[in-house]
Amino acid sequence: MKTMMMIAALALSAAGAQAAVPVAKIQAMLAKPKVMCGRFDQSKTLAGMKKPLAANGRFCVVQEKGVLWRTLQPFPNTLRLTKGEIVHYQGERVAMRLDAKTEPTVRMINQVLFSLLAGDLAQLEQLFRVDGTVGADSWNVTLEAREPALAKAIGTIKLDGGAYVNNIVISEASGDRTSIVFSKIEAGDKAMTADEAALFR
Amino acid sequence: MARGRTLALAWLVAVALLLGHNGYLWLVKRIVPDTDIMALLPVQERDPILQRSFAHMVDAAQQRVIVLVGAADWEDAKRAGDAYSAVLAKHPGLFDAASAGDGVQAEWLSLFQQHRLVLMTPAQQEQLQKEGAAFWTQQALAKLYAPFGGPKLGAWQDDPFGLFSGWVQDRAQETPVRPRDGHLFVADDEKQYVLLPLKLKVPALSMTAQGQVLPVLEEAVAAARQAAPQARVIQAGVVLHAANAGSQASREMHTIGAGSVAGIILLTWLVFRTLKPIALILTSIGVGVLGALSVCWLLFGQIHLMTLVFGASLVGVAQDYGIYFLCNRLSADASLDSRALLKKLLPGLALTLLAAVIGYMGLAFTPFPGLRQMAVFSALGLIFAWLTVICWFPQLIGPRSLKGGSLVHRYGAALAHWPLLRANAGTWIAVAVFGVAAAFGIAKLGANDDIRLLQNPPKHLVDDQIKLGKLLDAPTPVQFFLVRGDSAETVLQREEALKSRLDGLIAAGQLSGYQAVSNWVPSARTQQERRALVDLKLLGHEGPLAAVAQQAGEDAAWVKATADALRAAGTPLGIDAFMAAPASEPWRHLWLGKEHGEFASIVALRGLSMAAVPQVRPLADGLAGVQWVDKVAEISSVLGRYRVNMGFVVLAAYCVVFVLLLPRYRGRAWRVIAPTALASVATLAILGYAGQNLQLFHVLALMLLLGVGVDYGIFMQEESVKSAGRKDATPWLAVGLSAANTLLAFGLLGLSNTPALQAFGLTMLLGTLLVWLAVPCFGVSTNIKEKANADAIGIS
Numbered sequence: 001m002k003t004m005m006m007i008a009a010l011a012l013s014a015a016g017a018q019a020a021v022p023v024a025k026i027q028a029m030l031a032k033p034k035v036m037c038g039r040f041d042q043s044k045t046l047a048g049m050k051k052p053l054a055a056n057g058r059f060c061v062v063q064e065k066g067v068l069w070r071t072l073q074p075f076p077n078t079l080r081l082t083k084g085e086i087v088h089y090q091g092e093r094v095a096m097r098l099d100a101k102t103e104p105t106v107r108m109i110n111q112v113l114f115s116l117l118a119g120d121l122a123q124l125e126q127l128f129r130v131d132g133t134v135g136a137d138s139w140n141v142t143l144e145a146r147e148p149a150l151a152k153a154i155g156t157i158k159l160d161g162g163a164y165v166n167n168i169v170i171s172e173a174s175g176d177r178t179s180i181v182f183s184k185i186e187a188g189d190k191a192m193t194a195d196e197a198a199l200f201r
Numbered sequence: 202m203a204r205g206r207t208l209a210l211a212w213l214v215a216v217a218l219l220l221g222h223n224g225y226l227w228l229v230k231r232i233v234p235d236t237d238i239m240a241l242l243p244v245q246e247r248d249p250i251l252q253r254s255f256a257h258m259v260d261a262a263q264q265r266v267i268v269l270v271g272a273a274d275w276e277d278a279k280r281a282g283d284a285y286s287a288v289l290a291k292h293p294g295l296f297d298a299a300s301a302g303d304g305v306q307a308e309w310l311s312l313f314q315q316h317r318l319v320l321m322t323p324a325q326q327e328q329l330q331k332e333g334a335a336f337w338t339q340q341a342l343a344k345l346y347a348p349f350g351g352p353k354l355g356a357w358q359d360d361p362f363g364l365f366s367g368w369v370q371d372r373a374q375e376t377p378v379r380p381r382d383g384h385l386f387v388a389d390d391e392k393q394y395v396l397l398p399l400k401l402k403v404p405a406l407s408m409t410a411q412g413q414v415l416p417v418l419e420e421a422v423a424a425a426r427q428a429a430p431q432a433r434v435i436q437a438g439v440v441l442h443a444a445n446a447g448s449q450a451s452r453e454m455h456t457i458g459a460g461s462v463a464g465i466i467l468l469t470w471l472v473f474r475t476l477k478p479i480a481l482i483l484t485s486i487g488v489g490v491l492g493a494l495s496v497c498w499l500l501f502g503q504i505h506l507m508t509l510v511f512g513a514s515l516v517g518v519a520q521d522y523g524i525y526f527l528c529n530r531l532s533a534d535a536s537l538d539s540r541a542l543l544k545k546l547l548p549g550l551a552l553t554l555l556a557a558v559i560g561y562m563g564l565a566f567t568p569f570p571g572l573r574q575m576a577v578f579s580a581l582g583l584i585f586a587w588l589t590v591i592c593w594f595p596q597l598i599g600p601r602s603l604k605g606g607s608l609v610h611r612y613g614a615a616l617a618h619w620p621l622l623r624a625n626a627g628t629w630i631a632v633a634v635f636g637v638a639a640a641f642g643i644a645k646l647g648a649n650d651d652i653r654l655l656q657n658p659p660k661h662l663v664d665d666q667i668k669l670g671k672l673l674d675a676p677t678p679v680q681f682f683l684v685r686g687d688s689a690e691t692v693l694q695r696e697e698a699l700k701s702r703l704d705g706l707i708a709a710g711q712l713s714g715y716q717a718v719s720n721w722v723p724s725a726r727t728q729q730e731r732r733a734l735v736d737l738k739l740l741g742h743e744g745p746l747a748a749v750a751q752q753a754g755e756d757a758a759w760v761k762a763t764a765d766a767l768r769a770a771g772t773p774l775g776i777d778a779f780m781a782a783p784a785s786e787p788w789r790h791l792w793l794g795k796e797h798g799e800f801a802s803i804v805a806l807r808g809l810s811m812a813a814v815p816q817v818r819p820l821a822d823g824l825a826g827v828q829w830v831d832k833v834a835e836i837s838s839v840l841g842r843y844r845v846n847m848g849f850v851v852l853a854a855y856c857v858v859f860v861l862l863l864p865r866y867r868g869r870a871w872r873v874i875a876p877t878a879l880a881s882v883a884t885l886a887i888l889g890y891a892g893q894n895l896q897l898f899h900v901l902a903l904m905l906l907l908g909v910g911v912d913y914g915i916f917m918q919e920e921s922v923k924s925a926g927r928k929d930a931t932p933w934l935a936v937g938l939s940a941a942n943t944l945l946a947f948g949l950l951g952l953s954n955t956p957a958l959q960a961f962g963l964t965m966l967l968g969t970l971l972v973w974l975a976v977p978c979f980g981v982s983t984n985i986k987e988k989a990n991a992d993a994i995g996i997s
Contacts, residue, residue: 044345044346046345046356048358049358050754051753055346074752077346172356174359
């Protein structure tokens with residue numbers, strides 16, 4: 001989260017930057033539904049630890065609303081990002097709440113995360129140098145923060161996909177590395193379960 | 202005759218010197234009046250550390266100009282902000298623009314990262330004490346599995362329980378400003394703003410500097426609006442207020458000075474029907490002002506703009522001597538030459554000068570350097586004007602050079618219709634009625650000693666200031682806690698004790714936060730407590746860290762290595778290391794360091810409303826070395842004390858003047874002083890009925906009124922010293938002419954936008970008018986042949 005905050009905070013505008021990759025083509029390939037949900041499998045390799053740590057759960061991306069990230073295994077915990085706040089639940093308990101009123105960067109973090117999950121490269125281009133290749137029905141890109149201090153802190157982000165984002169790999173400068181695989185993506189109003197929808201009310 | 206000429210020539214030499222000195226000051230040295238409003242405030246012998254704490258806060262604030270350029274759309278705001286900055290960049294000699302600093306964040310974190318084990322919020326410390334191992338295990342695991350690296354700075358193993366990142370987040374809450382796209386960003390519900398913190402390289406209180414800075418700022422605002430037409434620009438800074446106060450005062454000075462001079466010219470023309478007296482009176486006033494300026498400059502080494510404003514109103518008093526002489530010349534027998542006439546008038550003239558100077562010197566009893574200067578300036582101005590009348594007028598105005606106009610006839614005749622007070626039943630009834638009415642009016646008088654009455658900034662400046670305060674949630678520089686102790690450690694510990702009390706008020710919504718050095722550098726004692734707590738609760742043999750290792754499949758060696766790395770980041774963070782690091786730059790003004798054998802610091806409050814002050818102030822009670830500092834209240838209370846003291850000074854001055862009058866007027870001395878005394882009482886009563894609040898400046902005006910009113914009393918009684926009764930309307934004419942001019946001068950001061958000057962002007966206006974009306978009633982009663990007199994004046 002804090003990393004995201006720094007992404008949002010230290011980003012530099014990219015006036016007139018030339019994209020090394022035809023972002024428009026990737027944009028055209030993406031489905032961009034109003035609502036999409038799916039499964040994620042996350043594997044973290046942490047500095048100083050021998051074994052990677054695996055987790056999985058469900059995620060939802062709702063246009064105009066925000067993002068829901070529900071880890072189910074090994075422990076249930078939920079992250080909900082909406083316009084006004086970021087809330088982190090451990091089980092039923094609110095472990096952390098960031099209010100956009102007191103933490104101005106909340107809005108920006110939400111935007112970045114939403115763009116990442118929705119693959120909105122046009123948005124991301126403002127903050128990152130985008131480099132990569134585009135095939136007939138697939139693409140992959142590497143994001144490097146434009147801001148050197150920030151690049152040092154978060155390292156690089158790799159994305160690949162087709163109509164949806166399939167994989168995200170974040171390699172942090174600290175040596176921690178996170179890779180996320182998305183699957184079983186459904187789009188449309190029926191994609192969300194009732195309790196997921198309830199979290200957005 | 203020869204003596205008169207010698208005297209006149211000697212004075213001519215003196216005036217030539219004055220002119221030369223003034224020319225040197227204004228044209229060669231190019232002096233500028235001082236416009237610092239603070240220079241008018243009392244300098245007190247007091248606690249040097251307290252003094253310094255205030256200077257620390259004010260110095261930090263004084264040279265700053267904070268600018269916000271906002272628009273609904275961030276891109277628009279950035280464009281407008283850049284346009285604004287571009288204009289300033291053309292003037293590198295005036296402004297230092299702080300950049301939004303690349304990598305500032307990474308840099309300031311590095312110092313704290315080395316000591317991260319002891320950096321946590323008080324709330325987290327409390328959690329460490331209360332919560333069990335299960336809670337912390339869960340915290341660490343949640344972070345371990347959180348997506349996107351979770352809320353952390355650096356690797357997970359550097360801050361497994363999220364204590365340090367919680368502290369960093371808490372510090373980030375100290376300001377709503379965030380870096381964004383290489384700009385500083387702050388927003389409210391409507392607009393997003395680019396923040397441009399500027400530092401002036403030229404002194405904010407210098408008028409020359411203001412003259413350079415303000416046009417550039419205006420140009421920058423125009424550029425921002427051109428870049429984004431709907432952009433809103435909010436600017437705040439001492440320089441804006443100072444420039445405004447300065448230009449307002451000089452505008453008023455010109456108006457009042459010009460208005461009263463114009464009034465004098467008109468009235469003199471109507472009375473004497475020739476231009477010569479006008480030239481004479483203006484000469485006497487001119488010499489008075491130039492002389493006062495020269496001597497004041499030699500005495501004080503500077504001159505305050507307010508002195509000049511006040512000095513401008515002095516014109517109304519300095520003319521009295523010339524007018525008195527001229528009116529007497531007008532009505533005197535042509536056979537009497539001017540030297541002889543002056544001899545006849547000298548006792549009265551000397552007394553009027555003495556009374557006025559005593560009146561003005563009363564102002565010098567105040568602790569305000571500005572007022573003292575005004576008093577000296579005024580007294581000097583009067584002395585120079587008086588000397589000009591004495592030395593030059595007899596030489597320049599001979600018999601038969603003046604004729605009265607028809608106004609003089611009509612006005613002189615009016616004297617006959619004035620009631621004369623005699624010791625009869627009617628008089629006593631009038632006195633009783635007046636006494637009751639005055640008592641009621643005065644009883645209605647409130648008092649208001651608010652310092653803010655000294656200045657009246659325009660609404661847009663105040664609005665911008667308020668808006669900016671809301672957006673930036675910045676602490677006020679004039680109300681804070683001062684904390685002292687015999688060592689830096691004691692100060693930090695006392696800050697922490699105070700902060701735990703303040704936390705209660707924050708929870709209650711009375712405050713939004715506080716700024717203190719101990720937010721960044723906890724006391725050594727607190728750091729030690731935290732180290733022990735972390736060791737006991739988190740890093741222990743069967744503790745949360747071990748539990749996390751089990752879940753992640755790590756062994757005891759891993760636990761030991763991780764715990765050791767964390768302990769290594771628990772070395773004490775000292776105040777000196779913090780002060781030397783770039784991270785402390787925004788907070789250095791809060792640390793006063795060692796001074797007079799004591800360490801001291803400031804705890805500044807954010808979001809403090811006036812309403813919350815009564816709850817905040819007592820928090821210092823019972824905390825050793827902690828005191829509440831409220832500059833506003835302090836100065837206001839000083840103003841209040843001096844309002845009361847000046848009241849006594851006024852009464853004392855009445856006694857002194859009365860004693861002064863006794864040798865010459867004996868049993869009639871009370872008649873000289875009574876009109877002024879009554880007018881003062883009546884003025885206070887009128888102010889009371891009008892619902893005004895009494896402030897120091899009303900009382901100062903009463904002091905001045907004594908000087909002016911006694912003049913009139915003396916003019917009227919002088920006549921009766923020589924011959925009983927209202928045989929001659931000459932003094933009445935002199936009083937009328939003087940009073941009309943004084944009313945003009947002070948009436949215009951009553952139009953001032955500065956509440957303090959307005960109070961002063963209004964009091965003088967009412968008082969002078971009432972003295973003028975009351976003065977004839979205190980004549981000595983005899984039969985009157987006013988008609989014959991009026992004719993004598995008109996047709997001589």
